[in-house]
Each structure stands twice: as structure tokens, then as C-alpha cells.
Amino acid sequence: MLENVSGINSSTALWYASRATGVVALLLMTAVVLLGILVTRQGRLPGLPRFAVTGLHRNLSLVAVVFIGLHVLTAVTDSYVNIPLTAVVVPLASPYEPIWVGLGAVSLDITVAVVVTSLLRRHLSRRVWRAVHLLAYLSWPVAWLHSITASHDLLHGWMFVIGVGCALLVVVAVGWRLAAAARDVPRAQRVSLLMSAVHDRTSQRHKSAPVAGAPERTSRR
Amino acid sequence: MAERLTVNPIECEGHGACAELLPELISLDEWGYPIIDDHPVPPFLERDARAAVSACPTLALRLQRQ
């Protein structure tokens, strides 16, 4: 389809811009998901203070929203393909590739919900905020699927590497997060576990060393 | 209007972002949990206090008017 285009006009420029901003948006969303997982496991980025992990996660998500916005705007306004405005948020409303564009709409809807609830977090209950935020784990794969199907860019060349690379990173990160969660100690067992650990250490260690050991975390999850 | 920092000890997971942004009023104990100075926040630290509150990933830190 794209090969049939000859010469550059404003419409195709917009179409190219849409594809380009789409790729950047996917990269940003990947980074946001990875950073989000890092925040929840209290991970650090080397050389950066703790608040940078949360800060980057939030700031990049806003930048991602900007790029998603540009991506959507250019896709709708260009006349090369017909994507009405409604199709941006309503799945299957686009005459052009209804399913694949629809995936984008789903991902966008979820992303908007996540971002809005996060901005209004202070006024929401923790449970509501958390439930919506967990949907981000759905938003990313849907966005990725949309990326590889709505246009064929990610199926060739170094774009392919980007597409696969992002997927690999997210899969590994989510896998790590699930494994870590499985190792987490449920609340009811934390104290007895620490008691055994501390008392074992006390009876084994040299008398001059202080009773210490690694701190126990109080994660809600 | 006096404002004081409070932390919800149940929600707090010891991320420690608050202590980095407001070391004048928040330090971390030997287990990584915040020790909060509960005196009123002086005006010149108000902006940093809000940044610390905002940076808390679990919204455990709050700034409350007394």
C-alpha cells in the first residue's frame, strides 16, 4: 500500500508523522511500564536518587500521552486513510482496518483512565486507583498488537528489532515482577518469619556483633 | 496556617523518596522507614514538602493543616 505512494504531499507527511509518533509512543509506553514495575519493587536506577524512579515513571507517562495525542491527531487528520475522530476512542468505528485501529482505541481508553485517575489520585480511594492502574498491564500488550498490525512498519528492518525488543523487555520485567510477588511474605507471616530469623542470628552470631539483619518490608501487596 | 507532615504507617512501604526530597524534615531509620519531624513546616520548605508528598508512590505522606 505504502509502496504505491509517489511524491510527498501534506497528506502523506501526516501519515508518516502518525507512524513515527506511534513508534515513539510505543517506546515511551514500554519505558513507562518498566519504570512502573521498578517503582513497585523499590528498584533503583543506577546513579539516580530514589525519587527519580517515580518521577521518571510519571513524567514519561505524560510525554507518552503527548506522543499518543500527536499520533492520533495526525492519523485522523490525514486524508490518506480514513479514520474518523470517533474511532480514536470507540473500537471498531474505523472503516480503515477496524480491528487493528480498534486495538489502538482500547489502549488509548485505558491509558487515559490510568493517567486521569493518577492525576486525581488524592481524591480517589486506594482500591479504585489501584484497580484502574493495574489495567495498564492490559493497555501495553494491546498497544503493541496495534503497533504491529495497524501498519506494517514494525515487521521490517530495525523497526522489527524495536518491536521485538520492547516485547521482550516487558515480558521479562513482568515475569520478574510475578516471581518477586510469589516470594513476598503475606502479612500474617511476616512477624513470625522475622522472629525466627532474628533469633537464629542471635544464637549463632558472635556476641560482640549487633543484632541486626536485613529490614523486613511492609508491602501492601 | 501551620501545616504538618504526617505519614500513614500502614501504607508506607519505605520507598524513601520523601527523605531525599526533604532531608531537613525527614530522615530514614535503619530499616528504611521515614522519621518525620512533626513541627510545622517552615514556609521556605513548603515547596519541597509538597514535592515530597507528591513523590510518595503510595501516597502515605500527607501535608495536613492543623
Added chain:
Amino acid sequence: MTAATTGMPAEGTATELPRLLPVSGQRQEDWRAHVARHGRLPYRDAPGRLITDMRQAGLTGRGGAAFPVHRKLTAVLDAANERRRTPVVIANGAESEPASDKDATLLWLAPHLVLDGLQLAAEATGADQAILYTHAQRREDVGKRLRQAMAERAAVGIDRVPVELAESPARFLSGQETALINHLGGGPAIPTFMPPRVTERGLGGAPTLVQNVETLAQLALVARHGPHWFRQVGTKTEPGSMLCTIRRADGSPRIAEVPMGIPLRDVLGPVSHDGAVLIGGYHGTWAPAGEAAQLTLDNQSLSAVGARVGAGVLITLPADRCGLAETARTVRYLALESAGQCGPCLNGLPRIAAALAELAGPRPGRHARADVERWSGLVTGRGACHHPDGTARFVRSALITFAPELDRHARGRCAATNSKPFLPIPRGSARTEEDWL
């Protein structure tokens, strides 16, 4: 079963006590005996009228915190009016302090006083729901006894608000206000941290009055006899009587109803001068017996040794026991009873327990004492409830009171000759989420 229960009259008011407990020994007061002695429940027929009497009487909570009853009632009534929500009243008989037995005894001997108080509190706050929360495992038949009492009341139709019986799990934190409400709401019996206070928003979001069962029994008597009568016993600032759980060095525990301000030596009997007394239970304070003997049972006097009346637990440590060993055993229990929700408590209490275990043995490590001091400071005031604070207070008082023992242990010696455990510590700890339900 607890030993003989008696009233101990204060000077000049020989006929005043006992008020709550039956006059003759252990006999339970059924409905007829209750009405014969106290008369029928004096409803006021409008919310709020009782509150004035409570303010004038100066009745404070008998669950440990000694919070003025009229202020709690007012807070609930105000919240109910402001938020247009019908309140709930809860009689707290969880008595989660293992060394205390007075609430179980009161419920066993005089349940109708408690149930009267519950009805009056419901009327004063406009509540339409009442719950009696008890610790079933303490006394296997307390549930049966209470159901019997409630059936007697149903037969005469005296109650205006339906009363529900509920059971608490056997955890140290069960009696804590927010933990209690959390549990009644279907969750585990662990504290929550949520402003506003439970008087504003509690069970099911309704304004909730939580009052110790003894407080409600006292309330039921003040409603009958008036504030002036209540103040005829006790001190000016801390009037009235209270129930105490007394464990002397020789005998088994006993429950006594005493006037506030009674000299401790009248309650405890003769104590050896180099012994120690525990005032206030496991969140209370150790004091040298010689000092304790000079004090009276009121907060003003007890503050001299940093103690509070609390729920009236008074224990004399036998001279042949090691106070450090008893403290270490107790703190191990207290640490295991932490809800494990708050970082400082979860991390601090087990470490304090381990260091104390070391201090209770021969030649402890050099750092143990300093560690205990530091950790006690770190845990205080940094949890969602006062469990770490109370534990730290208990620990610090032990280090002060048993300082000579600490010195001996450092040299590999111990003055104790009996290693049999003395303080009552429940066996078994919470292992799964079910243990909190």
C-alpha cells in the same frame, strides 16, 4: 476460674463497695437478682440527657485509656447529627490483655449491668444497633451466660435496641478500637489508620461508640444513682470505683472492686522490698516494690513511676523470679502479636525481643542494652496503633527497675532461684490470616 472476688471499701465509705460486683462472693446475678438490687433500667427517653450526668460524674473509660465518657458520647451524637447517620454502639469485652480478667468476670457475674449500660449508651447516642464483643476463649461458657441473660431480658422486653453477640479472635490487638471495628466489618482484627476517628466514621461508615464493658456497667449505675453518688468514692480528679485484676506473688489471680485512689499496698498486700510490681499489664510499667508501696491507684500518683492505672492489672513479681526473664518472655509474645503492617513495629519488636532474650541470659553481648534503648525509641509513635509504644514503655521500665539484675547478668550471675514462668502468656502465635479472623 478466678479466686474470691471482693469489694474493698475505702475509708469512711464502708457501705459503698462493691458496686458492680455482686455483694456475696461469686454468685451470678440473674435478672431477678439484678432488678432486686439495682432496680429497673432507667431510660431517659431522649438522646443526650445521660451525657450531662456523665460529665458531672466524671466517669472515664475503664478499658485502659481513661477517656472521659461524656466526650465520647457527645462526639458520636454530634457526628450522627451532622452526617445524618444512625450510630452503632459496641461494648468492648475483648479483654485482649492476657493478664487481665476483670471484664470476663464482670460479664460472668453481672451481665445485666453491662447490657443496661449498652441500652443507655444506645439511647444517649440515638443508635439503633448494639454489639457485645467478647473473647470467647477466656471462659468457655461466657457466651452461654450472655445468651441466657439476653433471653431473660427478651422475656421482659426491656431492651429497646437489639443486641448482637460477636466474638473476637485470641489476639493481643483484638480489643483495639479500629481492629475491633475492622473485624466486625468482616476483616482481620488488625488496626486501620484512617482519620477521622471511629466516633465520626466507624463500623460500616457510621459514627461508632466503643466502650469497655466495665465502663458501661458503671454508666448503668450512674444513671440510676446520679453523679453525686458516683463521686462518693474515689478521688476528686479520678472518681468512682474500678475493677482490678490482682496477681500476688503467692496466690492465684483475683478480681477486686476498689475505689480509685486506694493505696497500692492495700491492694497488693505486703510486698518484699526488693521485689517488683507490674502496674498496668503488658503495656504498663514495672516499678520497684518499695516505691510502688508508697503510691495510690490513680494516674496522678502513679505518674511518679511513669505508670498509669490502665485496665487495673496489678502484678507482684515473686522475689525468686528473674524480672528480665519474665520481661523477655512477655516481649517475645508482644512481638509475635504485632499486626506486621507498619515498618517500625514489624522490624523493631522482634529485634527488641531477641536482644532482651540475650539480656535475660548470662553475659549478654555488649550492644544488646544500647540496641534495646535505640529500638524502643525508634518504634515509639511510629505505628498505626499504640502497640509498639506500649511495648517500648514496658521494656524501658524493665531496664530501669531491673538494672541491678542487668549488672548481675553481665557478670554471669542471676539472683533468681526459680525459672518457672510467672506472667501468664498465651501459648501459640498467629501463623496465618485465619488466626486474625
